[in-house]
Each structure stands twice: as structure tokens, then as C-alpha cells.
Amino acid sequence: MALTIKVSEEAFTPRQQAVLTAALDLLVENGDGLTMTAVARRASCSKETLYKWFGDREGLLTATVQWQAAKVRMPQVDRTTLSAKKLRESVEQFARDLLTTIEGDISVTLNRIAVTHAASDKDRLGEIVLENGPLAIRRRLKPILEAGREARLLRFDNSEDAYRTFFGLVVRDVQIRLLLGDKTLKQTDIDVEAKAATNQFFALYGTD
Template identity: 65%
Template sequence: MLHSVPDIDDSEALTERQQAVLDAALRLLVEEGDNLTMTAVARRASCSKETLYKWFGDRDGLLTATVQWQASKVRVAAVDRDRLDLASLTATLERFAFDWLKVISSDTSIALNRVAVGHAGSGKDDLGAVVLQNGRFALAGRLKPVLEAGRQAELVDFEDAETAFRTFFGLVGRDVQIRLLLGDRVELTEATIGGDARRATQQFLALFGAKTGPQGLRTG
């Protein structure tokens, strides 16, 4: 059963104090993995367990909130459908790719995903489903409207937004996440991440770029 916690896809929905608590929970996940407890989080964040239960419900609710908090760090800028051009679409896709690579390569995300993978199919809880729902699926929900806007502006051409998103996601992530989860020490500096984000965006646009004629008219 999925636990109901406040929707924090928008980080502005959280107070600074709540953000600090979730950051403390993420640090503990890195240090202790599956041994995370409400008591330990309360101690690390210098708050009461009662406050944690009030904000997040229970341990699973807290874990759900940490997933949402991590996912909120992958930003998708709003686009003006009437003024969208190739430059702004490219910038939006590159920003998304950069943020996502930076998040998944962080120690906190690696630790959180390892716990989720360990729980998947175990019957212990549904953290794997929580990570999917508030991570990958939530990110798709944010980016697909941008892709649809690009198609409306005839900057990209595809039949299905989900398929286009999955292709972009694959171009960005490649084998990086699985290698990190398995302990490979992949060197991902900001410069490297920036280059990877640009490369993935250009590859995506090469695959899905709308074909236009000399006057900007579609030719097929």
C-alpha cells in the first residue's frame, strides 16, 4: 500500500525545516542504508519523533518524501508554447539531463536506490514502487508536456510522447545508473555531466528532429 504524504514535487511546498529533515534522512540512508529509523532521523535532525510522524506519517511515508525531495531537484523549466524555438527546447532538455545525471550520481540517490532495489519483491514494503512513482514516472510527467510542446511547434516529430521520453531517458542515462548501483566508481564531474547532457540532447534531436523545407514547412 502506498503511503499518503504531502506532494512535494515542488520544493517550495516544503519549509526550510522540512527540507533540512529530509536532507538528514538522506545522509543517514548513505551511512546506514536499510537500518534507517525514525528515532535516528529525529536525533540527526534535532527534532522530535512526534514532529516526524505529524509531517510524514511513518517510516515509509518519510522514505516516500525523501524520494520526492530528490526528484524535485530535477528541474523542468516552463515553456511558452507560442514562442518555443529550437534553442529554448534544447536548453530545457539539456537542463533536465544535467540535473538528472547529477541527482542519480549523488551518494544519497545511490543509497536510496540500493535500498529500493533490495526491497523490490521482498514484501517488506513498497519502496520500489514509491521510487518508480515519485522518481521516473514523476519525471516523465514533467518532461512529456515539453516534448509535446516541441512537437506542436514542429521542432520534433514523434508518434508517442512516452516512447520519445524513454528514448531521451536512455540516451541521458546510458549504463551510468546501473554501474553506480553496482559500485563502479564512475567519474562524473560537472563538466562531464554537462558534456553528457549536451550529447544526449543532440542525439535525441537528431533522432526526433522534425524535417523541414527551406521555408520551415514540413516535408515528411
């Protein structure tokens, strides 16, 4: 993996995090059109400090996205006791968390920024969000699915396909419509959606 993720050890100082929070707020409000002057004003700091800490505008953006994206932590599901009921609960919980994340303002904003910048290969924002979004989901879900297969609770040839089907069943057209600014998407009941997706997933891959 060529991408280097800023780990928590080399974290930002509280003051720096305040600046990043200001930047993130502006991103959520105005999208990518935030200016360095606006960030400085919002964070009550000087532009000189901004450039000293983050190098340039792209550095500030990258730091903000990285810092925020790394916060998305899917709960690690317990693998030790793997009854059919436990597995189903784990999968359903995963679906709930995924939907909750994806429908949040911050996720929408970060994905918008990343998609915007993915067009020009100048920076790595696309990679960062990709790494902390879909690919992180895959990394966390696959072990669960494979444990389910070993326990003869799930049946599939390819765990990659199983994961991607799960993703599709849960997310459906929600994410792209939110990214495109759809306001007709009625407020969904995440519990209901997660349950339905889980049922469909087990209908396709369950062994009972």
C-alpha cells in the same frame, strides 16, 4: 493512482525534519542497515519519540524516503515561447538536471533502499521512488516533447517511446553502475554528456 503522496500541507515539524535528516544521513552512510537506536542517538531524541511520531521502523523509512524524494523537483520548463533553439535548450537543461540528480549520493541511496524493499511487497518504498523518479521525469518531459511535435520541431508517433529513448540516451549505464557501487566510473562532465545526449536525441527525432 493508488499511491498517496504526502503533500507539503501536512508537512513535518522542524524537529521532525531534523530527525529525518539524521535518518537520511545514516542511510547515506550505512545503507539500509540503520538502527532505530542509531537514529535516536544521531538526532538526540528518544526511541519513544521515534515510535510515537513514525509508528515503527518502516514508517520512519517511508517518511524519510517520501520527504526526500518529493524534494526532487525538475525545473518546469517554459512552454510559451517555443523556438527551435528554446526547445533544444529546454531538453538539454532537462538532461543536465537528470544527470545531476541521478549521480548524487542521495539519489543513489534512495534508489538503493527502494530497490532493496521492492523485493518484498511489505512496504511502498519502491512505488514512492518510482513515482518521484522515472515516472515524474516522464510526466514533466512528455508535455515538452509534445509541444515540440505540435510546433513541427520533433517527429515521433509515440511520445512514450520518445521519452524512453531520451531517458536511455541520457542515463545510459550510469545509474545501474552507480547503484552497483562501480567506482571505476570516472567523474563525468555532465555538461558534455547532456549536450551529447541532446544532439543524439535531436538526430533521431528532430525535423531539420
